[in-house]
Amino acid sequence: MKKLFTVIPLVAISLFSFGQDENENLVENGSFESVKGKVRRLGQIEAAEGWTAATGAGADLFVGDSKMPDVMTPENVMGTEEPKDGINYAGIISFSYGDKQERNYITTKFTEPLKKGERYRVEFYCSLSDLSKYATNKLAAHISKKEPGSDEKLNSLVFEENLVLHPKEEVFNGMFGWDKVCGEYVAKGGEKYLTIGNFTNTADVKNERIRKPQDVKGKQIIAAYYYIDEVSVRLLEEDEVCECNYEKAPKQVSQLVFQTAPLITNEMTSAEKVSAQNVYYAYGKSTVTPAGVSSLKAVVAEMKNNPSAKLIITGHIDGTELEASTEEEEMKDLGKKRAEFARTLLVSLGVPANQIEIVDAKANTESSLIEEGDPDDLRMAKNRRISFEMVQ
Template identity: 30%
Template sequence: MKIRLKFTLATLVLATTVGSASAQVSNGDFSTAIKAPRTFNQINLASGWDNANGGTTDFYHKNARKCSNMGTSDNRLGQQAAFKGDGYAGIITYQNDKSTDLGASLKSMSAVEGSGYGKYAEYLSTKLDASLTAGKSYKFTYYVSLAENSGYAVSGFGAYFSQDALNQKSNAYIMVTPQVITSNVVDSKSNWTKISGTFTAKGGEQYVTIGVFNKPASSKAVGGGNGVNGIRAYYFVDGVSIASGVSEKDSDRDGLSDATEAQIGTDPNNPDTDGDGLNDGEEVTGQDNASTTVVASMTSDPKNACDPIKTGGDCDADGDGLTNAQEAKLGTNPNNVDSDGDGVNDKMDECPMIPGTEKGCPEIDNSGVDTDKDGLSDAMETKIGTNPKNPDSDGDGLNDGEEVLGKDSPSTELVASKKSDPKNPCDPINIGGDCDSDGDGLTNDQEAKLGTNPNNPDTDGDTVKDKVDHCPLDAGTVAAAGCPLDEELLAQIKNASEHIYFNSGKSTIKSESFADLDKLSAIFKAHTEVKASIEGHTDSQGNDEMNLNLSKARAKAVKDYLVKKGVDANHLSSEGYGETKPVATNETSTGRAKNRRVIVQTTMYKAK
């Protein structure tokens, strides 16, 4: 009955988090090319992709000839590397051509005055591997990057799903209501911006079209762009994917949705409801978080600290009369009633880790040669299985005599309460890299790598055990899986960090940065437990000393702004590194743009 119940729980969770996996986007990274592109308007050379209107959608691939200028990382519109794979698409989403003759401009690749058109837009479309299922929820995602040689940026990126392929003859905006749409202006020329949204399918949709529909809600001049490109918003598109059966809200990030936890009775704000060192998702599914494979024999009750029986200090896994916690102190096996196999139950065995006779202890005959000087004769060591030529057979820092006799050698008096296993490096349990000294589910070696305390199951003292704590060194909340900041706030910090602008060659912050900096100040004032560092960086152009001083001044300007807005100055630090920490090559303008940055880092967010 127990296994049947567990399997039902696991099946329930998977039913709420996993949908049909058949609806997929083939060639979403544009790696598969029928042949390498040689010029513009060749999106049909990307396997599975095509235009959706009369526009001239472009395809870029790493195998394109250099002379064609249609490669990734270096082409006619910019130097952006692919987000994923070997290629990407390129589309015009806006053209401020009120005073430009579109036909003449397209032919000459330079602005030609004229009456203007104002409706030109490009799209790309593909057929899904399978049609969508009515009533199912889907999450659609793709990434865009504003081309370096582009003078405008727009909002309104979206995706439209249809039963039949769109094939508008004109090159004007497609006038439909997309199921996925975003409202923010995408103006980053150095990074890929994620476009994502969820929707419920009507059923039968098998084509998706990507672009800006019904004309962009807003546009802005961003500078840059030569000739006709200076009046365009041109974007690279990559990393297209769709996922079905989108998971519901998971507040504690344990792999179970809040709705599922309410249904099965676990705490949606505590990733380890029963405190046994395994998060609720691992117990219910029998696998690591987000697994879609159920192994019934591995599932356990997330509300019972004694299930699985190998964990839980107050449990008696093997029924020998000793709790798991007591066995951990003794060094005995909590899943074996007779750890040393001498026929005496561990609870009754005065030497539970050393085979013996009377009361479970070996007969003491410690006379004779003691080669390794550990207090045990060679004959004795041969009898109990330790190495007579190694005073510390298990390498735990205690010599064999100390462990077997329970006190300093060469005494022959047995003190059962102090003895330990001379062949087990985890006995005493507070020593040994493969041991779990504090019973939190992490070995001492794992804790050493994490920097957590191997003798404290909750290093940062926030009531979330180290194994399930996403931020084990920073006290946080149970609801945020042990972190002081949740994913949404981290995303806001990262986004704001990427939109701090300065006047050229100066440390004066531009006014368009104020809104994002105000968001940062609000977050830091609301979370006084968080400290942040502000780093200034430059590219390699110009004098090294001037670059260093400029980076320091810009970082300090950001700190001063936040302090002026009410953030505790003691929680902020600023430093400039000049050109010493590049994140991209300084050989291209795109790389240099990435290197010119001011980033805000907290204990939870590390910018690249």
């Protein structure tokens, strides 16, 4: 009897220890930080432990400690982006105009199979590269029992089931910062693999043509190329809600983003050059467009020429955003959020944080570019902005 009592608890402990923990990420190398060997060129996704390309078209890995400029982070042959987590990330083509270039897919095996009927939170982050001529929607995670794909260079893998996409299936056109793809997946039982890419027929994929930022060197590719980082699949508890914490999509009063190139002359002072820059936004948004990135980099250049100067960033909203902020939580302090996000980007580009001050002007100051004949839509677009002031 004594022997029986010593064995049963050990069995119970063993069963408990190998159960799926809701906090455990079933993607072992979700941020591509564990790398075997040296990454010297594009197409080396297999250097990331546990990851492979799902087709013969391959996929890319960018690493912070590479000595080869093409595959480094944050700057590489496809553009510049700080990793979402750690120092590495992957890269894939998700769309090509006229299907002239094959799409890429990356696959990993779960640490253990998914359990039938259990719910899982699936999440990854993407960022459009600077040299993409297009942006697209339909980036997704596909979950399967068998490893998908082929060694051949296929134009695309198409699946209609077992997909996790952004709930609004919006076009991911942000070149600075990371967009989240997140959702709940109910397991059929025995799924072992996760693959990331675009699994939708081209005819059903939305795309936008992207203008290359003025200060970005290199030729655009006729494709939508995305960096991928921080991939996770986690078990949800029985009554747990799958909280993806998306910025709730506000009512789209206006889709217009105002854009203009400031007139800069050699006779202008650094302070005048900085004041000439503005970053403009879509309704309810705080993410920065490629044109906005160019303005931020112009500000950085002047700040580096004046290392003792202070920078004041003022966030502005339009009247409709102000009205919405009284009812919608995500719209509150939107001008401040715009300025704070810009500050984060400026710091990442080399401006010391202690030299930057944030001001929230709300909707109190109209843009000086508003003209008498401007329609309401254009007036609002000109007001959705951040402005800059250099103080010596």
